[in-house]
Amino acid sequence: MGEAVVVNNLRKVYRVRKLVGKWPADLLSFRWTEVPALQQVSFSMNSGEAVAYVGPNGAGKSTTIKILAGVLRPTEGSVRVFGHDPFRYRIHNSHNIGVVFGQRTQLWWELPVIDSYRMIAKIYGVPRSDLDKRLEMAVDLLELEKLLHRPARTLSLGEKMRAELGSVLLHGPRLLLLDEPTLGVDLSGKRRIRQFLAHLKKIGVTVFLATHDLGDIESTCDRLIMVHQGRIVLDGMVSELLASFGHDIEVRFADDRVEGRSLSDALGLEVSGANGRFVIHGKGTEPPVSVVERLFSLGKVVDISVKAPDLEFVIGSIYDRLSGGQSSCGHTSG
């Protein structure tokens, strides 16, 4: 296994031109301002790992991907992809990575998809036998057979994205950098894309997936890194993150005189509801089974259900916490 990506104390600052004053003075005068995009970002990824990279719009996700791809140079800090500086060794790096930006395509507009594929294979110097093998895999996983002979401009958004994903597979990249690959894609398209990513992960490709789509994360990634305002605020396993949030337990007692207050005191947990029907908000520290057992000892239970926390809720609450619970930028879409 070795390390696929090592990022150390990465800082990236953009310069933005701001117009000053009103017309016509603004035609001539402007000021440069520096906008930090990433600050003190450090993380590493082992080969074969699948990491979700989440954060509100403008958090710095795309910037990170562009730096890993060697397109942008970090302002400070060091970045290594398979041991090399991606900006300095851009061309070498590009053989190791496959990059997909949602909404942007490498396919040639006027040509059938298959011709673009052959071209891309030629650009990367892929031997014929490898190309055939990978093409077959892409066609299989992404169900491309009907798209191959159509010009890219005639494809729908979802089809284009599938064709695009197929194209980054052709040179056999060891690391996939994906920037919102399911953006605007319908449900069946998403399902195919997720199958595709899961398969790549299985054959040992390292996946770095920036997304707003929590379904993508649940189906593909083991680990989650969250950025907010250019800083990493969370880095951990998805399963641990979910567990740390605890389960909600819905319970109905036979005796509707049971009081929420006393229940809460007895369990040491937050409780809502009344008249014998309650929701107990578990903590990640205690397994739900033990809470259920304790509930049974507190009275005759007629009905009980345990609801696992979902990622949308978990990430939504973290965003809310980060933005002080008032901004709307923590909104997640499913």
Added chain:
Amino acid sequence: MRTYVGVIALSFRDYQAYRTNMLLRVVTGLIGVMLQAVVWSAIYARRSVLGGFTMTEAVTYVIVSQALMRATVVRSGLELTKKFRSGEITKDLCLPVDLQAYLGAKDLGRSLSASLFVSVPMFLISWVAFRITVPASAGTWCVFLLAWLLGVVLQLLLGFLAGVAGIYTQYGWGTDKLKDAIVLFFSGAIVPLDFFPPGLERLARALPFQSAYYLPLSIYVGKTSLPQALPVLGLQAFWCITLLLLSRVAWTIARRRLSLFGG
């Protein structure tokens, strides 16, 4: 290298996607040819030689020039600026290619396509309709085509430089049109440099732009004989190398700028 040959081949085909468009280009080109023929017949109405050119030589020069102008498709500069603005450049920089060579190869493919399907028909029709002259020796043809190729390379380099300049003005159209206007004027595409006022002619001969049309066309019409052609080719190569170096420096600086401003 095989990569870029592949890009040329693909771009060659891509350019032919719209056949009607190709046909219309031939028609537009022929209108330009006719205009030139009318103007130059009028100019020569009362004289037989002007600026050292006979009427047949002058008409041949300007008509072949029209065909060559239709054969050069330089889009890489504008493409570069547009990609820079839209952020599409990010995708191109993820490819294991040199961007200048990649864009240049695309233009070469387009130009080859335009040469074959627009310029050759234009040339053949003009040959029949206006009785333009054709070099007699195969040697002249070879040297002319070589000089023409160097002219195309020069135009690609100029296009790329205009594109890099466009990154700085943020909107590439202006720099690209300025480049086009300068090339059109100083390259002798419309009027042979011999017809320029002496000061202007000297200036035009000191600039690289004559490589694009005047130098190859002088070989075509026989104003530059074969022994004289060698230093001409050398001069063209000199300008190509100079502009190549210049464009490499400009591109390195522009990439740093991209890094500073984001994709």
